Amino acid sequence: MSASVNQTDAGAAAPAKPPLEILLCAPRGFCAGVVRAIDVVERALALYGPPVYVRHEIVHNKYVVESLKRKGAVFVAELDEVPDGTAPVIFSAHGVAKTVPQNAVARGLTTIDATCPLVTKVHREAEIHHKRGRHVLLVGHSGHPEVVGTMGQLPKGSITLVEDVEQIEALEPESRDNLAWVTQTTLSVDDTRHVVEALKRKFPTIVGPHKDDICYATTNRQEAVKQVAPLVDALIVVGSSNSSNSQRLREVAERVGCPITRLVNRAEDVDWEAFSNIRRLGLTAGASAPEVLVEEIIDAFATRYEVTVDTVSTTTEDMVFPLPRELRSEAAE
Numbered sequence: 463m464s465a466s467v468n469q470t471d472a473g474a475a476a477p478a479k480p481p482l483e484i485l486l487c488a489p490r491g492f493c494a495g496v497v498r499a500i501d502v503v504e505r506a507l508a509l510y511g512p513p514v515y516v517r518h519e520i521v522h523n524k525y526v527v528e529s530l531k532r533k534g535a536v537f538v539a540e541l542d543e544v545p546d547g548t549a550p551v552i553f554s555a556h557g558v559a560k561t562v563p564q565n566a567v568a569r570g571l572t573t574i575d576a577t578c579p580l581v582t583k584v585h586r587e588a589e590i591h592h593k594r595g596r597h598v599l600l601v602g603h604s605g606h607p608e609v610v611g612t613m614g615q616l617p618k619g620s621i622t623l624v625e626d627v628e629q630i631e632a633l634e635p636e637s638r639d640n641l642a643w644v645t646q647t648t649l650s651v652d653d654t655r656h657v658v659e660a661l662k663r664k665f666p667t668i669v670g671p672h673k674d675d676i677c678y679a680t681t682n683r684q685e686a687v688k689q690v691a692p693l694v695d696a697l698i699v700v701g702s703s704n705s706s707n708s709q710r711l712r713e714v715a716e717r718v719g720c721p722i723t724r725l726v727n728r729a730e731d732v733d734w735e736a737f738s739n740i741r742r743l744g745l746t747a748g749a750s751a752p753e754v755l756v757e758e759i760i761d762a763f764a765t766r767y768e769v770t771v772d773t774v775s776t777t778t779e780d781m782v783f784p785l786p787r788e789l790r791s792e793a794a795e
């Protein structure tokens with residue numbers, strides 16, 4: 463021990479760091495819906511001045527939420543925490559039940575909807591099925607805000623949540639020949655395929671989307687992880703634990719046999735013990751995780767390893783969603 467201290471004191475070269483190749487998945491990180499939702503809060507702050515209220519986390523990422531809080535956004539769980547007045551209330555990217563904007567309008571609140579257009583598309587699908595007299599089965603995860611919002615598009619009793627294949631066995635809807643299905647946008651592509659196949663087996667006349675409602679960003683990030691995970695000793699997904707698409711990315715890596723998979727918020731959350739003997743690391747980020755946190759993690763590995771970084775790209779993305787109309791003129795300024 464003292465020998466190593468003396469060596470350092472004498473300015474001798476530090477022991478060489480072990481090599482580590484990082485394979486960066488592409489696409490990764492922010493999707494068009496998240497970029498739009500964050501823009502909505504920032505534009506609203508510029509237009510109305512702080513505070514602006516945001517019902518639920520605008521996107522599921524702590525870093526994003528904390529940085530918007532510092533700019534004057536106030537996050538609330540429910541509308542009754544928003545005081546009467548002119549400060550606007552923004553609905554998060556995950557979407558809300560119909561009663562939420564109705565209650566806001568009844569109170570005279572100014573509302574801005576940051577629901578991702580791809581979630582709104584699922585809402586409209588569910589509504590159309592309902593108008594045509596079909597009972598809707600929503601494939602998704604109980605309790606997720608997007609599921610709460612989609613269930614809340616239709617009257618109680620006209621939409622049923624299906625979480626997995628096992629639940630389908632027990633499903634006995636009244637009108638089994640008049641059914642439709644829709645899905646949450648951030649599910650596992652493979653799990654959902656199995657659930658939909660089971661639905662079609664049990665209810666051959668059920669109607670639904672051509673493939674599913676899983677969004678392009680979720681699909682592309684899972685595909686990139688499928689390519690990278692078999693090539694690496696460990697894979698890190700940058701994202702928050704309440705982010706559905708981030709959790710699914712870690713599961714995808716685990717299922718293709720990656721021995722070590724972790725979902726981490728930031729570099730300070732990395733379990734260094736688990737990564738002590740690796741030579742190749744896969745790195746991706748959920749759709750709500752900013753690139754700065756990916757860079758932070760690469761920098762943290764670079765203090766312990768001689769790092770080289772390569773990108774494995776499975777597709778490119780150019781999706782952009784326009785801001786809500788009420789913010790567009792401000793956006794142009």
Ligand code: SF4
Binds near residue numbers: 677
């Ligand atoms: S993950 Fe998909 S559905 Fe969710 S905000 Fe991004 S693009 Fe929209």
